[in-house]
Amino acid sequence: MQLARALRTGTLNLGAGGASLVALTPIYLIFVNALKTQPEASSMGVELPAIPQWANFGTVIDQGKLVSAFFNSVLYSVGGTVLAVLVSAFAAYVLARNRRRRHQVIYLLLIMGIAIPTNFVTLMKVMQVTHLIDSQIGMILLYAATQIPFSVFLIYAFVDSLPRELDEAAFIDGCSPVRTFFAVVLPILRPVLVTTGILSLLNIWNEFLMPLYFLNSTSRWPMTLAVYNFFGQFASDWSLVSADIVLTVLPVILVYVVAQRWILSGVSAGAVKG
């Protein structure tokens, strides 16, 4: 009995370990090859470097113009996220509390973006007419807009689970709707705001099509587009490409390690009602 149990646990661990290994190997490859010389990295192999080439990072920061790209990425993801989360919370709050026909229509229009694809061609027209092409403000507004549908969806479900009395009491005590929202509602929404905020932050950081379409000036490019361009230029030099990728994904992995709990709960929150 004891043996059978040990055997079962062993098999389960082996299976799970195998799956984790498959998930990790490509990521390991990037990190280990980032520290190799160009000839060593030519096959993107699993071997460790003879001497770690820390200078690779300096080289890519210089040649890949990564300093400005890093600050652009921070600007777009933080700016887009703050804007998206704030306006989404504003909207989700009143839409979850009012259930008239017109509110349901607005809610539907807002979350439609989860399913329908962006029409990039006509979006370009919109960006031109509003003079938001090749502009950092344009990127922030655009990214915020792309993150609103799912954010509204998550926050709406959370507001829905809160008792009405909370905000009604504040309102009856004489708080204006805006004051009620900021002083009473927003603090209670904190857990869901953190979750949506982190998901949105990662989404924007990882995205590269919007800048590819709508940013011409290299000085406004985010990290992902810098990597894309760098890969085009140095496709044969896997050590530098890997070093460039490491610098791009390191912030993502750090955020993931720290905020894993919120990310995983946010991912399943939309799909599973527990």
Place this chain on the structure above:
Amino acid sequence: MKNAYPTWFAGFALLLTGVFVLLPSVLGFGFAFTDWSAYSKSLHWVGLDNFATIFDPSNDYIGAIEHTALFTVATTVLKTVIALALAILLTSGIRRLAYLHRGLIYLPAVLPVLVVGIVFRSILDPSTGLLNTSLELVGLGGLAQHWLTDVGLTIWAVIGVDTWRGVGYIMVILIAGVLAIPREYYEAASIDGASGRQAFIHITLPLLMPVLAVTTVLNLLYGLRVFDMVFVLTNGQYGTSTVYTIVFDNFSRGLYGVATALSTLFFVVMLVLSYFVIRVMSRSEAA
């Protein structure tokens, strides 16, 4: 008495999604019927010409629609089956390590698609890539392939890479679904002498159905819209063109009218699908 929940609160969000998400889709219905292009300053109404181009067999856009369908069905099936197996594995009593494994298997899903594509272009390299060299190492060199340049095979390589990236996402949802099933059901079943397999078929699977419906919908919506993964891995070549690589192709060639027509056609398809999505979602909410 004044309303505590003024509707204008929703105005900011509606304005942003209105301008950047909804308006472009609506505009599509107009521009789809014009000869809008990078080469002429004026626009002309051309009726259904762009749609004729789309369905013209010599352009092989039908092929792209077929690839999209294959990609969507294959990734949905693969991700669902593998994610379900992993979800069962990680909820079968290896509690302490399960959290670690769950975190690791989800990790690919937080990486930029661009990065995943670039890394797999090296792994799938026919002569130096890790996949072929590993196959040779274990004596399976005969299975080594030109993964990213062999028409017929390449779409499966793309499907494989996308499954690698996306399976953790589906798994996390399914794990939450499995954990939401009351333990008493399993205890009662084991008292009645049910085997693990019987418990899976008669308890886990039926109770997981609403969640599986949601993950299937998510997989389908994702698959139909796929673009960046294909763009980075193959740029739509070697039999991997999809609806959105064709849109991008026309867009970069300056043929905005055709690109808009195809986008708009697909918008309608997705809209119809979304209608069913919302119905499925609201049913699972009621459950």
